[in-house]
Amino acid sequence: MKHISILVPYGTSSISNIEGAxxxxxxxxxxxxxxxxxxxxxxxxxxxxxETPQRNGMFTIKPDVLFGDVKKTDLIIIPAVHGNPMETIEANKALLPWIKEQYKQGAELASLCIGAFFLASTGLLNGKKCATHWRTANDFRQMYPEVNLVDDKIMTEEDGIYTSGGAYSYLNLIIYLIEKYAGRDIAIMMAKAFMIDIDKVSQSPFIMFQGQKKHEDEPIKKAQEFIESNYQDKITVEGLADMLALGRRNLERRFKKATSNTIVEYLQRVKIEAAKKDFETSRKNINEVMYDVGYSDTKAFRTIFRKITGLSPIEYRNKYNKALVA
Incomplete structure:
Protein backbone atom coordinates (compact mmCIF):
# COMPACT_ATOMS: atom_id res chain seq x y z
CA MET A 1 0.00 0.00 0.00
CA LYS A 2 1.38 3.39 -1.01
CA HIS A 3 1.36 6.15 1.59
CA ILE A 4 0.21 9.39 -0.02
CA SER A 5 0.58 12.77 1.70
CA ILE A 6 -1.62 15.53 0.25
CA LEU A 7 -0.32 18.77 1.71
CA VAL A 8 -2.65 21.38 3.18
CA PRO A 9 -0.47 24.52 3.29
CA TYR A 10 -1.15 27.83 4.93
CA GLY A 11 -2.56 30.39 2.51
CA THR A 12 -5.20 30.33 -0.18
CA SER A 13 -4.72 26.80 -1.42
CA SER A 14 -6.52 25.29 -4.40
CA ILE A 15 -9.21 23.31 -2.64
CA SER A 16 -10.01 21.58 -5.92
CA ASN A 17 -6.40 20.32 -6.08
CA ILE A 18 -6.59 18.95 -2.55
CA GLU A 19 -10.08 17.48 -2.67
CA GLY A 20 -9.83 16.34 -6.29
CA ALA A 21 -6.58 14.45 -5.76
CA GLU A 51 -7.17 23.33 11.32
CA THR A 52 -6.15 25.34 8.26
CA PRO A 53 -8.45 28.22 7.20
CA GLN A 54 -8.72 28.78 3.44
CA ARG A 55 -10.19 31.49 1.22
CA ASN A 56 -10.13 34.12 3.98
CA GLY A 57 -11.99 31.82 6.35
CA MET A 58 -14.67 30.73 3.88
CA PHE A 59 -13.47 27.12 4.24
CA THR A 60 -11.48 25.26 6.85
CA ILE A 61 -9.56 22.07 6.08
CA LYS A 62 -8.78 19.73 8.94
CA PRO A 63 -5.70 17.61 8.11
CA ASP A 64 -5.80 14.17 9.68
CA VAL A 65 -2.08 14.26 10.47
CA LEU A 66 0.61 16.90 11.06
CA PHE A 67 3.68 16.74 8.85
CA GLY A 68 6.04 16.18 11.80
CA ASP A 69 4.24 12.94 12.61
CA VAL A 70 4.77 11.53 9.11
CA LYS A 71 8.11 9.74 9.32
CA LYS A 72 7.89 8.02 5.92
CA THR A 73 5.68 8.59 2.89
CA ASP A 74 5.76 7.44 -0.73
CA LEU A 75 4.25 10.44 -2.51
CA ILE A 76 3.85 14.08 -1.51
CA ILE A 77 1.32 16.16 -3.43
CA ILE A 78 1.79 19.94 -3.31
CA PRO A 79 -1.34 21.89 -4.33
CA ALA A 80 -1.43 25.33 -5.89
CA VAL A 81 -1.37 28.18 -3.37
CA HIS A 82 -2.57 31.51 -4.73
CA GLY A 83 -1.15 34.90 -3.85
CA ASN A 84 2.42 36.10 -3.48
CA PRO A 85 4.76 33.08 -3.92
CA MET A 86 7.37 34.46 -1.53
CA GLU A 87 4.75 34.93 1.20
CA THR A 88 3.53 31.37 0.62
CA ILE A 89 7.06 30.01 0.91
CA GLU A 90 7.69 31.98 4.10
CA ALA A 91 4.40 30.87 5.69
CA ASN A 92 5.11 27.22 4.92
CA LYS A 93 8.89 27.14 5.26
CA ALA A 94 8.72 24.50 8.01
CA LEU A 95 7.64 22.02 5.32
CA LEU A 96 10.75 22.52 3.17
CA PRO A 97 13.28 20.42 5.15
CA TRP A 98 10.61 17.74 5.66
CA ILE A 99 9.95 17.53 1.91
CA LYS A 100 13.67 17.30 1.16
CA GLU A 101 14.19 14.61 3.79
CA GLN A 102 11.25 12.57 2.50
CA TYR A 103 12.62 12.81 -1.05
CA LYS A 104 16.01 11.71 0.21
CA GLN A 105 14.31 8.67 1.78
CA GLY A 106 12.71 7.74 -1.55
CA ALA A 107 9.42 9.64 -1.61
CA GLU A 108 8.18 10.95 -4.95
CA LEU A 109 6.99 14.55 -5.23
CA ALA A 110 4.19 16.04 -7.32
CA SER A 111 3.36 19.74 -7.62
CA LEU A 112 0.05 20.85 -9.09
CA CYS A 113 -0.18 24.04 -11.15
CA ILE A 114 1.56 26.94 -9.32
CA GLY A 115 2.48 24.58 -6.51
CA ALA A 116 5.65 24.38 -8.62
CA PHE A 117 6.81 27.65 -7.03
CA PHE A 118 6.82 26.05 -3.60
CA LEU A 119 8.43 22.83 -4.84
CA ALA A 120 11.13 24.83 -6.65
CA SER A 121 11.97 26.64 -3.41
CA THR A 122 13.35 23.33 -2.07
CA GLY A 123 16.05 23.39 -4.75
CA LEU A 124 15.06 19.88 -5.83
CA LEU A 125 13.88 21.11 -9.25
CA ASN A 126 17.20 22.73 -10.16
CA GLY A 127 18.39 21.37 -13.50
CA LYS A 128 15.12 19.49 -14.02
CA LYS A 129 12.12 20.05 -16.28
CA CYS A 130 9.07 21.63 -14.71
CA ALA A 131 5.54 22.63 -15.74
CA THR A 132 3.30 25.24 -14.15
CA HIS A 133 0.43 27.48 -15.20
CA TRP A 134 1.35 29.23 -18.45
CA ARG A 135 0.22 32.59 -17.02
CA THR A 136 2.94 32.47 -14.36
CA ALA A 137 5.73 31.22 -16.64
CA ASN A 138 7.62 34.53 -16.83
CA ASP A 139 7.51 35.04 -13.05
CA PHE A 140 8.66 31.47 -12.48
CA ARG A 141 11.63 31.87 -14.83
CA GLN A 142 12.71 35.01 -13.04
CA MET A 143 12.46 33.41 -9.60
CA TYR A 144 13.99 30.06 -10.56
CA PRO A 145 16.37 30.45 -13.52
CA GLU A 146 18.07 27.15 -12.59
CA VAL A 147 14.87 25.21 -13.39
CA ASN A 148 14.08 24.15 -16.96
CA LEU A 149 10.52 25.42 -17.31
CA VAL A 150 8.59 23.85 -20.19
CA ASP A 151 5.45 25.96 -20.13
CA ASP A 152 3.83 24.13 -23.05
CA LYS A 153 3.65 20.82 -21.19
CA ILE A 154 0.70 19.45 -19.20
CA MET A 155 3.09 17.48 -17.00
CA THR A 156 6.72 16.54 -16.46
CA GLU A 157 8.44 13.60 -14.80
CA GLU A 158 12.10 13.46 -13.83
CA ASP A 159 13.91 11.61 -11.04
CA GLY A 160 10.72 10.89 -9.11
CA ILE A 161 9.49 14.49 -9.32
CA TYR A 162 6.28 15.31 -11.18
CA THR A 163 4.79 18.68 -12.07
CA SER A 164 1.56 19.64 -13.80
CA GLY A 165 0.49 22.60 -15.89
CA GLY A 166 -2.26 25.09 -15.24
CA ALA A 167 -5.48 24.74 -13.27
CA TYR A 168 -7.44 21.54 -13.92
CA SER A 169 -4.66 19.91 -15.92
CA TYR A 170 -3.66 18.55 -12.50
CA LEU A 171 -6.26 15.84 -13.19
CA ASN A 172 -4.09 14.54 -16.02
CA LEU A 173 -1.15 14.18 -13.65
CA ILE A 174 -3.24 12.36 -11.04
CA ILE A 175 -4.50 9.96 -13.72
CA TYR A 176 -0.91 9.45 -14.85
CA LEU A 177 0.14 8.61 -11.29
CA ILE A 178 -2.79 6.22 -10.93
CA GLU A 179 -1.68 4.49 -14.13
CA LYS A 180 1.85 4.22 -12.81
CA TYR A 181 0.81 2.78 -9.44
CA ALA A 182 -2.37 0.84 -10.29
CA GLY A 183 -2.08 0.04 -14.00
CA ARG A 184 -3.40 1.30 -17.32
CA ASP A 185 -6.77 -0.43 -17.04
CA ILE A 186 -7.56 1.27 -13.73
CA ALA A 187 -6.41 4.64 -15.07
CA ILE A 188 -8.71 4.31 -18.09
CA MET A 189 -11.65 3.39 -15.86
CA MET A 190 -10.97 6.40 -13.64
CA ALA A 191 -10.59 8.74 -16.62
CA LYS A 192 -13.93 7.54 -17.98
CA ALA A 193 -15.67 7.75 -14.60
CA PHE A 194 -14.53 11.35 -14.07
CA MET A 195 -14.61 12.25 -17.78
CA ILE A 196 -10.95 13.25 -17.90
CA ASP A 197 -9.27 13.42 -21.30
CA ILE A 198 -6.50 10.87 -20.75
CA ASP A 199 -3.04 11.17 -22.32
CA LYS A 200 -3.16 14.92 -22.92
CA VAL A 201 0.41 16.22 -23.04
CA SER A 202 0.25 19.89 -24.01
CA GLN A 203 -1.31 23.06 -22.62
CA SER A 204 -0.20 25.01 -25.71
CA PRO A 205 -3.75 25.42 -27.13
CA PHE A 206 -4.73 27.29 -23.95
CA ILE A 207 -1.77 29.68 -23.77
CA MET A 208 -2.53 33.36 -24.36
CA PHE A 209 0.71 35.16 -25.10
CA GLN A 210 1.27 38.21 -22.93
CA GLY A 211 4.68 39.69 -23.50
CA GLN A 212 6.86 39.76 -20.39
CA LYS A 213 7.13 43.44 -19.43
CA LYS A 214 8.00 43.13 -15.75
CA HIS A 215 11.49 44.46 -16.32
CA GLU A 216 13.23 47.81 -16.19
CA ASP A 217 14.89 47.86 -19.61
CA GLU A 218 12.98 50.74 -21.25
CA PRO A 219 14.47 50.38 -24.77
CA ILE A 220 13.39 46.72 -24.77
CA LYS A 221 9.86 47.72 -23.71
CA LYS A 222 9.81 50.13 -26.66
CA ALA A 223 10.90 47.28 -28.94
CA GLN A 224 8.12 45.06 -27.57
CA GLU A 225 5.51 47.79 -28.04
CA PHE A 226 6.71 48.45 -31.57
CA ILE A 227 6.45 44.75 -32.45
CA GLU A 228 2.97 44.48 -30.92
CA SER A 229 1.75 47.54 -32.86
CA ASN A 230 3.37 46.70 -36.20
CA TYR A 231 3.49 42.88 -36.35
CA GLN A 232 1.76 42.85 -39.77
CA ASP A 233 4.75 44.66 -41.30
CA LYS A 234 8.19 43.32 -42.06
CA ILE A 235 10.21 43.82 -38.88
CA THR A 236 13.90 42.99 -38.79
CA VAL A 237 16.35 42.82 -35.93
CA GLU A 238 18.55 45.32 -37.77
CA GLY A 239 15.63 47.73 -38.14
CA LEU A 240 14.84 47.54 -34.43
CA ALA A 241 18.49 48.05 -33.54
CA ASP A 242 18.69 51.16 -35.73
CA MET A 243 15.43 52.52 -34.31
CA LEU A 244 16.70 52.13 -30.75
CA ALA A 245 20.28 53.19 -31.55
CA LEU A 246 21.62 49.89 -30.18
CA GLY A 247 24.05 47.38 -31.57
CA ARG A 248 22.40 44.22 -32.87
CA ARG A 249 24.15 41.86 -30.47
CA ASN A 250 23.47 44.14 -27.52
CA LEU A 251 19.78 44.37 -28.47
CA GLU A 252 19.42 40.60 -28.90
CA ARG A 253 21.14 39.88 -25.59
CA ARG A 254 19.06 42.39 -23.65
CA PHE A 255 15.81 41.35 -25.34
CA LYS A 256 16.34 37.68 -24.48
CA LYS A 257 17.27 38.53 -20.88
CA ALA A 258 14.23 40.78 -20.39
CA THR A 259 11.53 38.74 -22.15
CA SER A 260 12.82 35.13 -22.12
CA ASN A 261 12.29 35.15 -25.91
CA THR A 262 14.51 35.99 -28.83
CA ILE A 263 13.25 38.84 -31.01
CA VAL A 264 12.20 36.40 -33.72
CA GLU A 265 10.36 34.20 -31.18
CA TYR A 266 8.60 37.23 -29.73
CA LEU A 267 7.49 38.42 -33.16
CA GLN A 268 6.22 34.93 -34.02
CA ARG A 269 4.27 34.69 -30.77
CA VAL A 270 2.66 38.11 -31.30
CA LYS A 271 1.67 37.18 -34.87
CA ILE A 272 0.25 33.81 -33.85
CA GLU A 273 -1.66 35.34 -30.92
CA ALA A 274 -3.31 37.75 -33.39
CA ALA A 275 -4.06 34.83 -35.71
CA LYS A 276 -5.63 32.86 -32.86
CA LYS A 277 -7.98 35.75 -32.05
CA ASP A 278 -8.99 35.97 -35.71
CA PHE A 279 -9.72 32.25 -35.84
CA GLU A 280 -11.77 32.50 -32.63
CA THR A 281 -13.96 35.44 -33.72
CA SER A 282 -14.08 35.75 -37.51
CA ARG A 283 -15.10 33.72 -40.54
CA LYS A 284 -11.86 34.43 -42.40
CA ASN A 285 -10.21 31.50 -44.12
CA ILE A 286 -6.68 30.33 -43.32
CA ASN A 287 -4.99 32.38 -46.05
CA GLU A 288 -6.84 35.57 -45.11
CA VAL A 289 -5.74 35.27 -41.49
CA MET A 290 -2.21 34.37 -42.56
CA TYR A 291 -1.88 37.50 -44.71
CA ASP A 292 -3.50 39.71 -42.05
CA VAL A 293 -0.83 38.81 -39.49
CA GLY A 294 2.05 39.30 -41.92
CA TYR A 295 2.83 35.83 -43.31
CA SER A 296 2.99 35.06 -47.02
CA ASP A 297 4.32 31.49 -46.86
CA THR A 298 1.53 29.02 -46.07
CA LYS A 299 3.86 26.22 -45.03
CA ALA A 300 5.84 28.48 -42.69
CA PHE A 301 2.63 29.83 -41.12
CA ARG A 302 1.20 26.37 -40.51
CA THR A 303 4.50 25.10 -39.08
CA ILE A 304 4.94 28.01 -36.65
CA PHE A 305 1.25 27.94 -35.67
CA ARG A 306 1.43 24.25 -34.76
CA LYS A 307 4.74 24.72 -32.94
CA ILE A 308 3.27 27.43 -30.72
CA THR A 309 -0.29 26.13 -30.20
CA GLY A 310 0.10 22.39 -30.65
CA LEU A 311 -2.72 22.48 -33.25
CA SER A 312 -2.98 23.21 -36.95
CA PRO A 313 -4.79 26.44 -37.92
CA ILE A 314 -7.86 24.45 -39.00
CA GLU A 315 -7.88 22.38 -35.80
CA TYR A 316 -7.60 25.54 -33.69
CA ARG A 317 -10.40 27.31 -35.58
CA ASN A 318 -12.70 24.28 -35.30
CA LYS A 319 -11.97 23.98 -31.59
CA TYR A 320 -12.62 27.59 -30.58
CA ASN A 321 -14.89 29.22 -33.18
CA LYS A 322 -18.41 28.48 -31.99
CA ALA A 323 -20.04 30.23 -34.98
CA LEU A 324 -18.29 27.96 -37.44
CA VAL A 325 -19.08 24.82 -35.46
CA ALA A 326 -22.73 25.82 -35.23
Whole structure:
Protein backbone atom coordinates (compact mmCIF):
# COMPACT_ATOMS: atom_id res chain seq x y z
CA MET A 1 0.00 0.00 0.00
CA LYS A 2 1.38 3.39 -1.01
CA HIS A 3 1.36 6.15 1.59
CA ILE A 4 0.21 9.39 -0.02
CA SER A 5 0.58 12.77 1.70
CA ILE A 6 -1.62 15.53 0.25
CA LEU A 7 -0.32 18.77 1.71
CA VAL A 8 -2.65 21.38 3.18
CA PRO A 9 -0.47 24.52 3.29
CA TYR A 10 -1.15 27.83 4.93
CA GLY A 11 -2.56 30.39 2.51
CA THR A 12 -5.20 30.33 -0.18
CA SER A 13 -4.72 26.80 -1.42
CA SER A 14 -6.52 25.29 -4.40
CA ILE A 15 -9.21 23.31 -2.64
CA SER A 16 -10.01 21.58 -5.92
CA ASN A 17 -6.40 20.32 -6.08
CA ILE A 18 -6.59 18.95 -2.55
CA GLU A 19 -10.08 17.48 -2.67
CA GLY A 20 -9.83 16.34 -6.29
CA ALA A 21 -6.58 14.45 -5.76
CA UNK A 22 -8.01 12.85 -2.61
CA UNK A 23 -11.22 11.87 -4.37
CA UNK A 24 -9.48 10.23 -7.32
CA UNK A 25 -7.08 8.18 -5.21
CA UNK A 26 -9.92 7.26 -2.82
CA UNK A 27 -12.04 6.09 -5.73
CA UNK A 28 -9.24 3.76 -6.81
CA UNK A 29 -9.35 2.29 -3.32
CA UNK A 30 -13.13 1.85 -3.60
CA UNK A 31 -12.67 0.12 -6.94
CA UNK A 32 -10.10 -2.27 -5.50
CA UNK A 33 -12.31 -3.10 -2.51
CA UNK A 34 -15.28 -3.72 -4.83
CA UNK A 35 -13.09 -6.25 -6.66
CA UNK A 36 -12.26 -8.00 -3.38
CA UNK A 37 -8.74 -6.59 -3.27
CA UNK A 38 -6.85 -4.59 -0.67
CA UNK A 39 -6.93 -0.78 -1.02
CA UNK A 40 -4.05 0.59 -3.09
CA UNK A 41 -3.42 3.85 -1.24
CA UNK A 42 -3.04 4.95 2.37
CA UNK A 43 -4.34 8.51 1.96
CA UNK A 44 -3.62 11.39 4.32
CA UNK A 45 -4.22 15.12 4.43
CA UNK A 46 -1.00 16.48 5.89
CA UNK A 47 -0.83 19.97 7.41
CA UNK A 48 1.07 22.29 9.67
CA UNK A 49 -1.89 22.72 12.00
CA UNK A 50 -4.96 20.72 12.98
CA GLU A 51 -7.17 23.33 11.32
CA THR A 52 -6.15 25.34 8.26
CA PRO A 53 -8.45 28.22 7.20
CA GLN A 54 -8.72 28.78 3.44
CA ARG A 55 -10.19 31.49 1.22
CA ASN A 56 -10.13 34.12 3.98
CA GLY A 57 -11.99 31.82 6.35
CA MET A 58 -14.67 30.73 3.88
CA PHE A 59 -13.47 27.12 4.24
CA THR A 60 -11.48 25.26 6.85
CA ILE A 61 -9.56 22.07 6.08
CA LYS A 62 -8.78 19.73 8.94
CA PRO A 63 -5.70 17.61 8.11
CA ASP A 64 -5.80 14.17 9.68
CA VAL A 65 -2.08 14.26 10.47
CA LEU A 66 0.61 16.90 11.06
CA PHE A 67 3.68 16.74 8.85
CA GLY A 68 6.04 16.18 11.80
CA ASP A 69 4.24 12.94 12.61
CA VAL A 70 4.77 11.53 9.11
CA LYS A 71 8.11 9.74 9.32
CA LYS A 72 7.89 8.02 5.92
CA THR A 73 5.68 8.59 2.89
CA ASP A 74 5.76 7.44 -0.73
CA LEU A 75 4.25 10.44 -2.51
CA ILE A 76 3.85 14.08 -1.51
CA ILE A 77 1.32 16.16 -3.43
CA ILE A 78 1.79 19.94 -3.31
CA PRO A 79 -1.34 21.89 -4.33
CA ALA A 80 -1.43 25.33 -5.89
CA VAL A 81 -1.37 28.18 -3.37
CA HIS A 82 -2.57 31.51 -4.73
CA GLY A 83 -1.15 34.90 -3.85
CA ASN A 84 2.42 36.10 -3.48
CA PRO A 85 4.76 33.08 -3.92
CA MET A 86 7.37 34.46 -1.53
CA GLU A 87 4.75 34.93 1.20
CA THR A 88 3.53 31.37 0.62
CA ILE A 89 7.06 30.01 0.91
CA GLU A 90 7.69 31.98 4.10
CA ALA A 91 4.40 30.87 5.69
CA ASN A 92 5.11 27.22 4.92
CA LYS A 93 8.89 27.14 5.26
CA ALA A 94 8.72 24.50 8.01
CA LEU A 95 7.64 22.02 5.32
CA LEU A 96 10.75 22.52 3.17
CA PRO A 97 13.28 20.42 5.15
CA TRP A 98 10.61 17.74 5.66
CA ILE A 99 9.95 17.53 1.91
CA LYS A 100 13.67 17.30 1.16
CA GLU A 101 14.19 14.61 3.79
CA GLN A 102 11.25 12.57 2.50
CA TYR A 103 12.62 12.81 -1.05
CA LYS A 104 16.01 11.71 0.21
CA GLN A 105 14.31 8.67 1.78
CA GLY A 106 12.71 7.74 -1.55
CA ALA A 107 9.42 9.64 -1.61
CA GLU A 108 8.18 10.95 -4.95
CA LEU A 109 6.99 14.55 -5.23
CA ALA A 110 4.19 16.04 -7.32
CA SER A 111 3.36 19.74 -7.62
CA LEU A 112 0.05 20.85 -9.09
CA CYS A 113 -0.18 24.04 -11.15
CA ILE A 114 1.56 26.94 -9.32
CA GLY A 115 2.48 24.58 -6.51
CA ALA A 116 5.65 24.38 -8.62
CA PHE A 117 6.81 27.65 -7.03
CA PHE A 118 6.82 26.05 -3.60
CA LEU A 119 8.43 22.83 -4.84
CA ALA A 120 11.13 24.83 -6.65
CA SER A 121 11.97 26.64 -3.41
CA THR A 122 13.35 23.33 -2.07
CA GLY A 123 16.05 23.39 -4.75
CA LEU A 124 15.06 19.88 -5.83
CA LEU A 125 13.88 21.11 -9.25
CA ASN A 126 17.20 22.73 -10.16
CA GLY A 127 18.39 21.37 -13.50
CA LYS A 128 15.12 19.49 -14.02
CA LYS A 129 12.12 20.05 -16.28
CA CYS A 130 9.07 21.63 -14.71
CA ALA A 131 5.54 22.63 -15.74
CA THR A 132 3.30 25.24 -14.15
CA HIS A 133 0.43 27.48 -15.20
CA TRP A 134 1.35 29.23 -18.45
CA ARG A 135 0.22 32.59 -17.02
CA THR A 136 2.94 32.47 -14.36
CA ALA A 137 5.73 31.22 -16.64
CA ASN A 138 7.62 34.53 -16.83
CA ASP A 139 7.51 35.04 -13.05
CA PHE A 140 8.66 31.47 -12.48
CA ARG A 141 11.63 31.87 -14.83
CA GLN A 142 12.71 35.01 -13.04
CA MET A 143 12.46 33.41 -9.60
CA TYR A 144 13.99 30.06 -10.56
CA PRO A 145 16.37 30.45 -13.52
CA GLU A 146 18.07 27.15 -12.59
CA VAL A 147 14.87 25.21 -13.39
CA ASN A 148 14.08 24.15 -16.96
CA LEU A 149 10.52 25.42 -17.31
CA VAL A 150 8.59 23.85 -20.19
CA ASP A 151 5.45 25.96 -20.13
CA ASP A 152 3.83 24.13 -23.05
CA LYS A 153 3.65 20.82 -21.19
CA ILE A 154 0.70 19.45 -19.20
CA MET A 155 3.09 17.48 -17.00
CA THR A 156 6.72 16.54 -16.46
CA GLU A 157 8.44 13.60 -14.80
CA GLU A 158 12.10 13.46 -13.83
CA ASP A 159 13.91 11.61 -11.04
CA GLY A 160 10.72 10.89 -9.11
CA ILE A 161 9.49 14.49 -9.32
CA TYR A 162 6.28 15.31 -11.18
CA THR A 163 4.79 18.68 -12.07
CA SER A 164 1.56 19.64 -13.80
CA GLY A 165 0.49 22.60 -15.89
CA GLY A 166 -2.26 25.09 -15.24
CA ALA A 167 -5.48 24.74 -13.27
CA TYR A 168 -7.44 21.54 -13.92
CA SER A 169 -4.66 19.91 -15.92
CA TYR A 170 -3.66 18.55 -12.50
CA LEU A 171 -6.26 15.84 -13.19
CA ASN A 172 -4.09 14.54 -16.02
CA LEU A 173 -1.15 14.18 -13.65
CA ILE A 174 -3.24 12.36 -11.04
CA ILE A 175 -4.50 9.96 -13.72
CA TYR A 176 -0.91 9.45 -14.85
CA LEU A 177 0.14 8.61 -11.29
CA ILE A 178 -2.79 6.22 -10.93
CA GLU A 179 -1.68 4.49 -14.13
CA LYS A 180 1.85 4.22 -12.81
CA TYR A 181 0.81 2.78 -9.44
CA ALA A 182 -2.37 0.84 -10.29
CA GLY A 183 -2.08 0.04 -14.00
CA ARG A 184 -3.40 1.30 -17.32
CA ASP A 185 -6.77 -0.43 -17.04
CA ILE A 186 -7.56 1.27 -13.73
CA ALA A 187 -6.41 4.64 -15.07
CA ILE A 188 -8.71 4.31 -18.09
CA MET A 189 -11.65 3.39 -15.86
CA MET A 190 -10.97 6.40 -13.64
CA ALA A 191 -10.59 8.74 -16.62
CA LYS A 192 -13.93 7.54 -17.98
CA ALA A 193 -15.67 7.75 -14.60
CA PHE A 194 -14.53 11.35 -14.07
CA MET A 195 -14.61 12.25 -17.78
CA ILE A 196 -10.95 13.25 -17.90
CA ASP A 197 -9.27 13.42 -21.30
CA ILE A 198 -6.50 10.87 -20.75
CA ASP A 199 -3.04 11.17 -22.32
CA LYS A 200 -3.16 14.92 -22.92
CA VAL A 201 0.41 16.22 -23.04
CA SER A 202 0.25 19.89 -24.01
CA GLN A 203 -1.31 23.06 -22.62
CA SER A 204 -0.20 25.01 -25.71
CA PRO A 205 -3.75 25.42 -27.13
CA PHE A 206 -4.73 27.29 -23.95
CA ILE A 207 -1.77 29.68 -23.77
CA MET A 208 -2.53 33.36 -24.36
CA PHE A 209 0.71 35.16 -25.10
CA GLN A 210 1.27 38.21 -22.93
CA GLY A 211 4.68 39.69 -23.50
CA GLN A 212 6.86 39.76 -20.39
CA LYS A 213 7.13 43.44 -19.43
CA LYS A 214 8.00 43.13 -15.75
CA HIS A 215 11.49 44.46 -16.32
CA GLU A 216 13.23 47.81 -16.19
CA ASP A 217 14.89 47.86 -19.61
CA GLU A 218 12.98 50.74 -21.25
CA PRO A 219 14.47 50.38 -24.77
CA ILE A 220 13.39 46.72 -24.77
CA LYS A 221 9.86 47.72 -23.71
CA LYS A 222 9.81 50.13 -26.66
CA ALA A 223 10.90 47.28 -28.94
CA GLN A 224 8.12 45.06 -27.57
CA GLU A 225 5.51 47.79 -28.04
CA PHE A 226 6.71 48.45 -31.57
CA ILE A 227 6.45 44.75 -32.45
CA GLU A 228 2.97 44.48 -30.92
CA SER A 229 1.75 47.54 -32.86
CA ASN A 230 3.37 46.70 -36.20
CA TYR A 231 3.49 42.88 -36.35
CA GLN A 232 1.76 42.85 -39.77
CA ASP A 233 4.75 44.66 -41.30
CA LYS A 234 8.19 43.32 -42.06
CA ILE A 235 10.21 43.82 -38.88
CA THR A 236 13.90 42.99 -38.79
CA VAL A 237 16.35 42.82 -35.93
CA GLU A 238 18.55 45.32 -37.77
CA GLY A 239 15.63 47.73 -38.14
CA LEU A 240 14.84 47.54 -34.43
CA ALA A 241 18.49 48.05 -33.54
CA ASP A 242 18.69 51.16 -35.73
CA MET A 243 15.43 52.52 -34.31
CA LEU A 244 16.70 52.13 -30.75
CA ALA A 245 20.28 53.19 -31.55
CA LEU A 246 21.62 49.89 -30.18
CA GLY A 247 24.05 47.38 -31.57
CA ARG A 248 22.40 44.22 -32.87
CA ARG A 249 24.15 41.86 -30.47
CA ASN A 250 23.47 44.14 -27.52
CA LEU A 251 19.78 44.37 -28.47
CA GLU A 252 19.42 40.60 -28.90
CA ARG A 253 21.14 39.88 -25.59
CA ARG A 254 19.06 42.39 -23.65
CA PHE A 255 15.81 41.35 -25.34
CA LYS A 256 16.34 37.68 -24.48
CA LYS A 257 17.27 38.53 -20.88
CA ALA A 258 14.23 40.78 -20.39
CA THR A 259 11.53 38.74 -22.15
CA SER A 260 12.82 35.13 -22.12
CA ASN A 261 12.29 35.15 -25.91
CA THR A 262 14.51 35.99 -28.83
CA ILE A 263 13.25 38.84 -31.01
CA VAL A 264 12.20 36.40 -33.72
CA GLU A 265 10.36 34.20 -31.18
CA TYR A 266 8.60 37.23 -29.73
CA LEU A 267 7.49 38.42 -33.16
CA GLN A 268 6.22 34.93 -34.02
CA ARG A 269 4.27 34.69 -30.77
CA VAL A 270 2.66 38.11 -31.30
CA LYS A 271 1.67 37.18 -34.87
CA ILE A 272 0.25 33.81 -33.85
CA GLU A 273 -1.66 35.34 -30.92
CA ALA A 274 -3.31 37.75 -33.39
CA ALA A 275 -4.06 34.83 -35.71
CA LYS A 276 -5.63 32.86 -32.86
CA LYS A 277 -7.98 35.75 -32.05
CA ASP A 278 -8.99 35.97 -35.71
CA PHE A 279 -9.72 32.25 -35.84
CA GLU A 280 -11.77 32.50 -32.63
CA THR A 281 -13.96 35.44 -33.72
CA SER A 282 -14.08 35.75 -37.51
CA ARG A 283 -15.10 33.72 -40.54
CA LYS A 284 -11.86 34.43 -42.40
CA ASN A 285 -10.21 31.50 -44.12
CA ILE A 286 -6.68 30.33 -43.32
CA ASN A 287 -4.99 32.38 -46.05
CA GLU A 288 -6.84 35.57 -45.11
CA VAL A 289 -5.74 35.27 -41.49
CA MET A 290 -2.21 34.37 -42.56
CA TYR A 291 -1.88 37.50 -44.71
CA ASP A 292 -3.50 39.71 -42.05
CA VAL A 293 -0.83 38.81 -39.49
CA GLY A 294 2.05 39.30 -41.92
CA TYR A 295 2.83 35.83 -43.31
CA SER A 296 2.99 35.06 -47.02
CA ASP A 297 4.32 31.49 -46.86
CA THR A 298 1.53 29.02 -46.07
CA LYS A 299 3.86 26.22 -45.03
CA ALA A 300 5.84 28.48 -42.69
CA PHE A 301 2.63 29.83 -41.12
CA ARG A 302 1.20 26.37 -40.51
CA THR A 303 4.50 25.10 -39.08
CA ILE A 304 4.94 28.01 -36.65
CA PHE A 305 1.25 27.94 -35.67
CA ARG A 306 1.43 24.25 -34.76
CA LYS A 307 4.74 24.72 -32.94
CA ILE A 308 3.27 27.43 -30.72
CA THR A 309 -0.29 26.13 -30.20
CA GLY A 310 0.10 22.39 -30.65
CA LEU A 311 -2.72 22.48 -33.25
CA SER A 312 -2.98 23.21 -36.95
CA PRO A 313 -4.79 26.44 -37.92
CA ILE A 314 -7.86 24.45 -39.00
CA GLU A 315 -7.88 22.38 -35.80
CA TYR A 316 -7.60 25.54 -33.69
CA ARG A 317 -10.40 27.31 -35.58
CA ASN A 318 -12.70 24.28 -35.30
CA LYS A 319 -11.97 23.98 -31.59
CA TYR A 320 -12.62 27.59 -30.58
CA ASN A 321 -14.89 29.22 -33.18
CA LYS A 322 -18.41 28.48 -31.99
CA ALA A 323 -20.04 30.23 -34.98
CA LEU A 324 -18.29 27.96 -37.44
CA VAL A 325 -19.08 24.82 -35.46
CA ALA A 326 -22.73 25.82 -35.23
Missing amino acids: HQLFAEVNNMFVAQGREPMFDLHMVGLAS
